[in-house]
Amino acid sequence: MTRRARLLDAALEASVVGSFSRVGYDVRRRLDHWEPLTPRPGATALVTGATSGIGLAVAIGLARLGFAVRFVGRHEDRARRARERIVAASANSDVDYVLADLTELASVREAAAWVNSRVGRLDVLVHNAGAITPTRTLSGAGVEVTVAAQLLGPFLLTRELDGVLSRGDPGRVVTVSSGGLYTQRFDLEALEDDRGEYDGVAQYARVKRAQVVLTREWARRFDPARVVAHAMHPGWVDTPGMREALPGFSRVMGPWLRPPDQGADTVLWLASSSVARASSGDLWHDRRRRHEHAVPWTRSRDPLGDQVNLWEWCRARVE
Numbered sequence: 001m002t003r004r005a006r007l008l009d010a011a012l013e014a015s016v017v018g019s020f021s022r023v024g025y026d027v028r029r030r031l032d033h034w035e036p037l038t039p040r041p042g043a044t045a046l047v048t049g050a051t052s053g054i055g056l057a058v059a060i061g062l063a064r065l066g067f068a069v070r071f072v073g074r075h076e077d078r079a080r081r082a083r084e085r086i087v088a089a090s091a092n093s094d095v096d097y098v099l100a101d102l103t104e105l106a107s108v109r110e111a112a113a114w115v116n117s118r119v120g121r122l123d124v125l126v127h128n129a130g131a132i133t134p135t136r137t138l139s140g141a142g143v144e145v146t147v148a149a150q151l152l153g154p155f156l157l158t159r160e161l162d163g164v165l166s167r168g169d170p171g172r173v174v175t176v177s178s179g180g181l182y183t184q185r186f187d188l189e190a191l192e193d194d195r196g197e198y199d200g201v202a203q204y205a206r207v208k209r210a211q212v213v214l215t216r217e218w219a220r221r222f223d224p225a226r227v228v229a230h231a232m233h234p235g236w237v238d239t240p241g242m243r244e245a246l247p248g249f250s251r252v253m254g255p256w257l258r259p260p261d262q263g264a265d266t267v268l269w270l271a272s273s274s275v276a277r278a279s280s281g282d283l284w285h286d287r288r289r290r291h292e293h294a295v296p297w298t299r300s301r302d303p304l305g306d307q308v309n310l311w312e313w314c315r316a317r318v319e
């Protein structure tokens with residue numbers, strides 16, 4: 001990357017709005033490090049939450065790159081429609097789905113069994129499904145659903161798919177976090193603290209921070225010759241989820257929000273680029289590594305301790 005490109009990228013990053021909005025994408029894609037995505041015919045990917053928004057755009061993008069696409073949907077009609085859209089937009093008919101609710105561990109296990117029985121090798125696993133839940137809601141096992149769907153679900157799914165992922169070259173785990181993570185420090189206790197008033201946006205941001213911590217721990221535990229793990233944040237993207245969760249923000253920022261394919265771009269790049277094959281454990285946005293902290297007070301005194309504690313915490317809840 002040239003010095004000029006680096007300076008421009010850093011200026012966007014510092015402005016936040018410039019970086020997260022479609023301006024960031026439109027400027028960066030003209031910089032010198034931006035190359036066409038690499039096709040991967042013969043590779044297989046599994047995407048969660050591919051019935052809508054960013055996940056649908058990811059699934060379409062992967063199918064266009066030649067991947068066999070498997071995805072997790074929650075409802076038969078929405079999943080069937082999504083499959084039709086992915087096939088029509090990509091002219092790739094190697095697309096199939098399994099129904100699962102990621103808040104329920106039994107459902108995650110069933111989805112993993114479906115994948116394991118059909119796929120000899122899983123090259124890419126995209127943890128994309130997610131939402132902001134406005135009122136405190138518990139899963140069948142009594143876990144707050146933001147934590148259940150976006151932390152425990154991905155933890156268990158990755159664990160159950162470890163064997164097929166390890167046959168990738170290496171297998172890649174990509175987690176769609178959020179720039180909201182910059183507002184929260186990692187706080188394991190707060191994740192399941194049910195005292196006091198519930199704030200869905202803060203809980204979402206805590207989980208998005210925890211996803212990045214988990215990604216680092218996956219990177220530490222996996223042999224990088226077998227599996228690598230990446231987290232990314234997509235910026236502000238115009239999706240049904242965004243419009244429902246943050247209607248005011250969505251209205252005001254409307255013209256500046258990214259279309260879903262821009263939100264999907266870094267996932268597709270991480271799924272296909274040789275750069276992402278050779279590293280593990282980082283946070284990415286617009287195809288570049290990003291700092292995990294924007295303000296000093298979100299920093300931890302013991303990042304490794306956080307990783308290990310989170311991993312143990314997840315393990316104890318899925319076993």
Ligand SMILES: NC(=O)c1ccc[n+]([C@@H]2O[C@H](COP(=O)([O-])OP(=O)(O)OC[C@H]3O[C@@H](n4cnc5c(N)ncnc54)[C@H](OP(=O)(O)O)[C@@H]3O)[C@@H](O)[C@H]2O)c1
Nearest residue numbers: 049051052053054074101102129130178236237239241242
């Ligand atoms: N939009 C943004 O600006 C933005 C910014 C930062 C990060 N993100 C992240 O991007 C990801 C996708 O969000 P989006 O904006 O594309 O939202 P979206 O349009 O609402 O899509 C969310 C997807 O997740 C699925 N999903 C949600 N909960 C699930 C569960 N318990 N089990 C299985 N599937 C579930 C939904 O399935 P159904 O179709 O069944 O509802 C849907 O396919 C999320 O992780 C979100 O946190 C988005």
